[in-house]
Amino acid sequence: MQTDLIRIGTRGSLLAQAQAAETRARLMAAHSLPEDAFEIVVISTSGDRIQDRPLSEAGGKGLFTKEIEEALLDGRIDLAVHSSKDMPTVLPEGLEITAFLEREDVRDAFIGRSVEAIGELPEGARLGTSSLRRQALVLRMRPDLEVGMFRGNVQTRLRKLEEGLADGTLLALAGLKRLVMEHVATAIMDPEIFPPALGQGAICIESRSDDGRIRSMLEAIHHEETGAALTCERAFLAVLDGSCRTPIAGLAKVEGGRISFSGLILTPDGRLSHEIGGEGRAAEAAEIGADAGKRIRDKAGAQFFDSWD
Numbered sequence: 001m002q003t004d005l006i007r008i009g010t011r012g013s014l015l016a017q018a019q020a021a022e023t024r025a026r027l028m029a030a031h032s033l034p035e036d037a038f039e040i041v042v043i044s045t046s047g048d049r050i051q052d053r054p055l056s057e058a059g060g061k062g063l064f065t066k067e068i069e070e071a072l073l074d075g076r077i078d079l080a081v082h083s084s085k086d087m088p089t090v091l092p093e094g095l096e097i098t099a100f101l102e103r104e105d106v107r108d109a110f111i112g113r114s115v116e117a118i119g120e121l122p123e124g125a126r127l128g129t130s131s132l133r134r135q136a137l138v139l140r141m142r143p144d145l146e147v148g149m150f151r152g153n154v155q156t157r158l159r160k161l162e163e164g165l166a167d168g169t170l171l172a173l174a175g176l177k178r179l180v181m182e183h184v185a186t187a188i189m190d191p192e193i194f195p196p197a198l199g200q201g202a203i204c205i206e207s208r209s210d211d212g213r214i215r216s217m218l219e220a221i222h223h224e225e226t227g228a229a230l231t232c233e234r235a236f237l238a239v240l241d242g243s244c245r246t247p248i249a250g251l252a253k254v255e256g257g258r259i260s261f262s263g264l265i266l267t268p269d270g271r272l273s274h275e276i277g278g279e280g281r282a283a284e285a286a287e288i289g290a291d292a293g294k295r296i297r298d299k300a301g302a303q304f305f306d307s308w309d
C-alpha cells in the first residue's frame, strides 16, 4: 500500500532529534512502516537562537514551539515532537496534543565539576542554571550558593561546566538518558525534596485537530497513564500560568486508575513556598490539577505572585 510521507517536525538540538527519532521508531513498530515512510524536518526556534538571557525574560515558554507550530499550521509538517515541559498550556487554534509517550525518569540530576552532590559544594560556590524552579529549590537547600545564568542545550551547558563557568549544574535525567549520557550525573535529586518541572520527562506529540489520519496513527503510541498525569499537571499549570516568573514544581503519579498530585510554588530566592496535594480518579485528571491550582493560589494569596515583580 502506498502511504504518503509523514513529516515529523522537531527542534535541532541532539535531545530534540533523539526524541523525534524515538517517536518515529514507535510509529514504525506500531504500524509496520519502513523508516523512509518518514521525514524528520528540523526547525530552528527563537528559544534555540536566544542565548543571552533567561527565557522567562525573553517571553517564556512559547519560544520553543512557535516556529514549529507555524510549520504544522502551514502543512509543512504533519506532527511535532516536543518536551512537554516546554509546551505552553494554551495551544494555537487548530492544533492539539494528540499523544504522550511513556514518561521517562522525572528526576533532576546534579552534575558537579569537582564534588558529587550539592551538599558538598563549598560555601558561595556557583551553580549554573537558568531555570527559576531549580534556582529556588537549590537556594532553599543552600542559600549561600550563587546561582548564575546558564543557557543552551545539554551539550552547551556541560561544556560551560567543564570550562569552569560554574561548579555544578542541574539537568533533567530524562534528557541525559535519551542522549545515553546519564553517566555524567554525579547525583540524582530526590523528587520529594527537589520536585521536577511539570511535564518533565514526557514527550508529547502535537498535530492538527482536523488531521484524522495522523490522530489515528498516534493513538497506537499514546501512553494512557502518562496522558492522565500530564493532563493533571498541565491543568495545574494553566491555573497558575500568567506568571512564568513564578518557580513552580509538581508531579502527578498515576497507578491503578488513580492519580495523586503534589504541587509546589516558591519565591525565586527559595525562602517562601506553598505546597498542595490532590487525589482522585485518573478520568478526572484535569479537574484534580485545576482544583489543586486554585487551592494553592488561594493559599499563597495574590501578593505571593507579584511580590518580586
Ligand SMILES: NCc1[nH]cc(CCC(=O)O)c1CC(=O)O
Binding pocket: 083, 084, 085, 086, 154, 170, 171, 172, 173, 174, 175, 199, 200, 201, 202, 203
Ligand atoms: N528546557 C529544556 C529542556 N526541555 C526538556 C528537557 C529535558 C527532557 C525532559 O524533561 O523531557 C530539557 C533540558 C533539561 O531540563 O535538562
